[in-house]
Amino acid sequence: MxxxxxxxxxxxxxxxxxxxxxxxxxxxxxxxxxxxxxxxxxxxxxxxxxxxxxxxxxxxxxxxxxxxxxxxxxxxxxxxxxxxxxxxxxxxxxxxxxxxxxxxxxxxxxxxAMFYPVPPPNASIATTNGTVPAWQTRTYRIQGMTCEACAHHVEQAVQQVPGVQSVAVSYDQATAQVRFDAALVPPARVESAINSTGYHVSNPPR
Structure with a gap:
């Protein structure tokens, strides 16, 4: 046995x-x-x-x-x-x-989060015909983020939008604060970039 x-x-x-x-x-x-x-x-x-x-x-x-x-x-x-x-x-x-x-x-x-590549500073700033940028800063509330890796993914996507100067995404607060040139990119374009990551803007930006 x-x-x-x-x-x-x-x-x-x-x-x-x-x-x-x-x-x-x-x-x-x-x-x-x-x-x-x-x-x-x-x-x-x-x-x-x-x-x-x-x-x-x-x-x-x-x-x-x-x-x-x-x-x-x-x-x-x-x-x-x-x-x-x-x-x-x-x-x-x-x-x-x-x-x-x-x-x-x-x-x-x-x-x-340490595996995410760091985008070059101000990589997406652009001006045309010497016009003065119409800088705006808006805060977007985001649904679906579960950790800092998610926040870095949103930052990567928004930073690539031409006319965006800076992006600060907070996983803890579920927000993205974006400074951009409104003469080049409308707020809806920024919202679309966030939504393209699989997460979603849950309120109108302010």
């Missing part, structure tokens, strides 16, 4: 990794949108944000169970029992690698 303790299965490892990935998709997608040119796909997983804490708890619970099953002492066996050989996918090293990858995914919202 085989009295060896049950070892964590590949499905248990996969469940923990999948939960970790789901908890960070709302912040990974904006970066992929910038790098891969996915545009409006950035906000596709924003609906996961309210469930993030539950997904984090699920990840910790599943991987905690896997570690418990991996490390609990084996029951006593008789002298003639040959211990079952574990595969690489059931090894402690593989579980440690899965746990490390899950930790990287769970922490992504806290460091993901």
């Amino acid at each position: 085989d009295n060896a303790p049950a070892r964590p299965s590949r499905s248990l490892f996969g469940a923990g990794l999948l939960a970790a990935l789901a908890s960070s998709l709302c912040c990974i997608t904006p970066l992929l949108a910038v790098v891969g040119g996915l545009g409006g796909a950035a906000g596709a997983f924003a609906w996961l944000e309210p469930y993030r804490l539950y997904l984090v708890a699920l990840t910790v619970a599943v991987l905690g169970l896997a570690w418990y099953r991996q490390l609990r002492p084996a029951p006593a066996t008789d002298c003639c029992t040959v211990p079952a050989q574990r595969s690489v996918l059931q090894s402690t090293g593989f579980l440690a690698a899965i746990t490390g990858l899950a930790a990287v995914l769970l922490a992504f919202p806290y460091y993901g």
Whole structure:
């Protein structure tokens, strides 16, 4: 009779990794949108944000169970029992690698913003025929942002609009403050640039 303790299965490892990935998709997608040119796909997983804490708890619970099953002492066996050989996918090293990858995914919202390229200052300022710029500063409220990575994605999109001088997007306040030349770009154009990221302006600008 085989009295060896049950070892964590590949499905248990996969469940923990999948939960970790789901908890960070709302912040990974904006970066992929910038790098891969996915545009409006950035906000596709924003609906996961309210469930993030539950997904984090699920990840910790599943991987905690896997570690418990991996490390609990084996029951006593008789002298003639040959211990079952574990595969690489059931090894402690593989579980440690899965746990490390899950930790990287769970922490992504806290460091993901550093991967965004910094646009050159005032890259979008333009004037024509020597006219004096008609500078305006407006604040847009934005729905759907879930982390600082989302805010950086909005900044990237708006900064590329010709006539925009500066953009300051706050994830905490869910706002974008934009200074632009109204002679070159109407406020609706700025709003359209924000909406193109997959997030949406929720009020008329002021």
